[in-house]
Amino acid sequence: MNCIRVNTGTPYDVRIRRGILREAGNEIKKIFPHARLAIVTDSNVSPLYLRSLLDSLELAGYQNTPSFTMEAGENTKSLESAGLLYQLLSQSKISRDCCLIALGGGVIGDLTGFVASTYLRGIPFIQIPTTLLAQVDSSVGGKTAVNLPVGKNLVGTFWQPSLVLCDPDTLATLPEDVFADGVAEALKCGMIKDPVLFDLLADQEPQAHLEEIIARCICVKRDVVEKDEYDTGERMLLNFGHTMGHAVENWMQYQQRHGQCVATGMVMIARAQTAAGTLPAAVLDRLLAACQKYGLPTCCKAPLDELFKICRQDKKNTVRGIRAILLRSIGDSYIQNFPFEAFEAFIKGGAC
Ligand SMILES: NC(=O)c1ccc[n+]([C@@H]2O[C@H](COP(=O)([O-])OP(=O)(O)OC[C@H]3O[C@@H](n4cnc5c(N)ncnc54)[C@H](O)[C@@H]3O)[C@@H](O)[C@H]2O)c1
Ligand SMILES: [Zn+2]
Numbered sequence: 001m002n003c004i005r006v007n008t009g010t011p012y013d014v015r016i017r018r019g020i021l022r023e024a025g026n027e028i029k030k031i032f033p034h035a036r037l038a039i040v041t042d043s044n045v046s047p048l049y050l051r052s053l054l055d056s057l058e059l060a061g062y063q064n065t066p067s068f069t070m071e072a073g074e075n076t077k078s079l080e081s082a083g084l085l086y087q088l089l090s091q092s093k094i095s096r097d098c099c100l101i102a103l104g105g106g107v108i109g110d111l112t113g114f115v116a117s118t119y120l121r122g123i124p125f126i127q128i129p130t131t132l133l134a135q136v137d138s139s140v141g142g143k144t145a146v147n148l149p150v151g152k153n154l155v156g157t158f159w160q161p162s163l164v165l166c167d168p169d170t171l172a173t174l175p176e177d178v179f180a181d182g183v184a185e186a187l188k189c190g191m192i193k194d195p196v197l198f199d200l201l202a203d204q205e206p207q208a209h210l211e212e213i214i215a216r217c218i219c220v221k222r223d224v225v226e227k228d229e230y231d232t233g234e235r236m237l238l239n240f241g242h243t244m245g246h247a248v249e250n251w252m253q254y255q256q257r258h259g260q261c262v263a264t265g266m267v268m269i270a271r272a273q274t275a276a277g278t279l280p281a282a283v284l285d286r287l288l289a290a291c292q293k294y295g296l297p298t299c300c301k302a303p304l305d306e307l308f309k310i311c312r313q314d315k316k317n318t319v320r321g322i323r324a325i326l327l328r329s330i331g332d333s334y335i336q337n338f339p340f341e342a343f344e345a346f347i348k349g350g351a352c
Contacts, residue, residue: 008229012163018169021052038065044072079155098123129164132185188240244268247310269347271352279326308347322343
């Protein structure tokens with residue numbers, strides 16, 4: 001088994017093993033032997049994996065664990081859902097010595113983390129991520145959030161989980177495009193910090209290497225999160241492909257999956273750098289081939305000027321410009337500040 005310790009303010013372990021869902025009870029018992037637990041999951045995950053988790057909790061001695069099944073989908077990441085959960089938790093007499101379990105993808109992880117961080121001024125929570133994106137990205141790092149009607153992730157907290165259990169076997173039931181979404185974030189981790197990870201994804205069949213892929217992604221994320229828990233510097237590297245990716249996502253009115261938009265965003269940067277002579281064309285070719293292998297798009301129909309308009313309004317960018325993540329090679333990335341005009345000319349230089 002891979003066990004990765006994340007040394008943030010409150011340290012925690014990420015355990016990655018095929019079948020670990022069925023042993024979750026024993027794993028949780030090691031850190032919360034006496035706590036009452038409550039599970040939050042969604043309507044797709046519940047029929048697939050809730051019984052297995054409940055059985056393992058019962059075997060470990062946790063009786064009558066309540067579970068709350070939210071509707072699957074991004075709309076569930078809302079203040080209304082958080083309000084409903086607060087109510088259900090208090091009706092179930094969940095107190096400060098209880099612990100929540102998020103069983104699901106990034107939506108359930110973000111929502112449960114947000115609720116855990118605010119209910120009774122904060123109770124512990126455990127992540128059992130069931131999408132590749134949640135296993136390689138959102139379950140680690142401690143960012144929690146819900147969306148507002150005006151934008152995504154606008155209300156949130158930093159709240160680290162007490163434990164993360166990743167069972168790669170749960171990924172067998174993921175639709176192909178949802179799996180590819182996670183691959184895009186994994187490719188990103190490889191591009192910014194880990195060339196071996198990139199090669200694994202680009203050259204091998206991922207199903208045979210899931211534990212290693214997940215562990216390597218988490219190590220990349222752990223390394224930057226440990227240096228920059230509250231996202232003021234080094235953690236920016238994780239935004240590779242995200243500046244243009246978010247603009248594409250916004251222009252598509254969130255009808256295209258996040259990972260697909262990130263893939264397009266990564267290719268845009270690599271194309272621009274190749275055109276500017278700061279990145280070998282072979283790196284761009286490797287990235288294009290990897291995206292194509294997983295059916296990830298590499299070009300976007302949106303007019304660039306429309307995307308730039310969105311970038312200028314994006315609260316993540318400063319009033320003066322954009323902090324872009326660029327590459328020296330696969331596995332070696334850096335931050336570069338651009339005034340808006342210079343960034344736009346740079347991207348136009350590599351337009352497809
Ligand atoms: N907190 C962070 O650091 C962070 C980082 C990246 C993304 N996110 C957030 O994560 C969310 C996206 O996460 P996601 O892609 O996991 O989406 P998701 O949670 O909506 O899951 C995608 C779909 O897969 C279904 N599903 C989940 N596990 C399954 C399984 N094992 N088998 C079959 N179906 C399954 C879900 O019900 C859903 O329909 C976004 O809201 C994004 O903002 C957060
Ligand atoms: Zn992302």
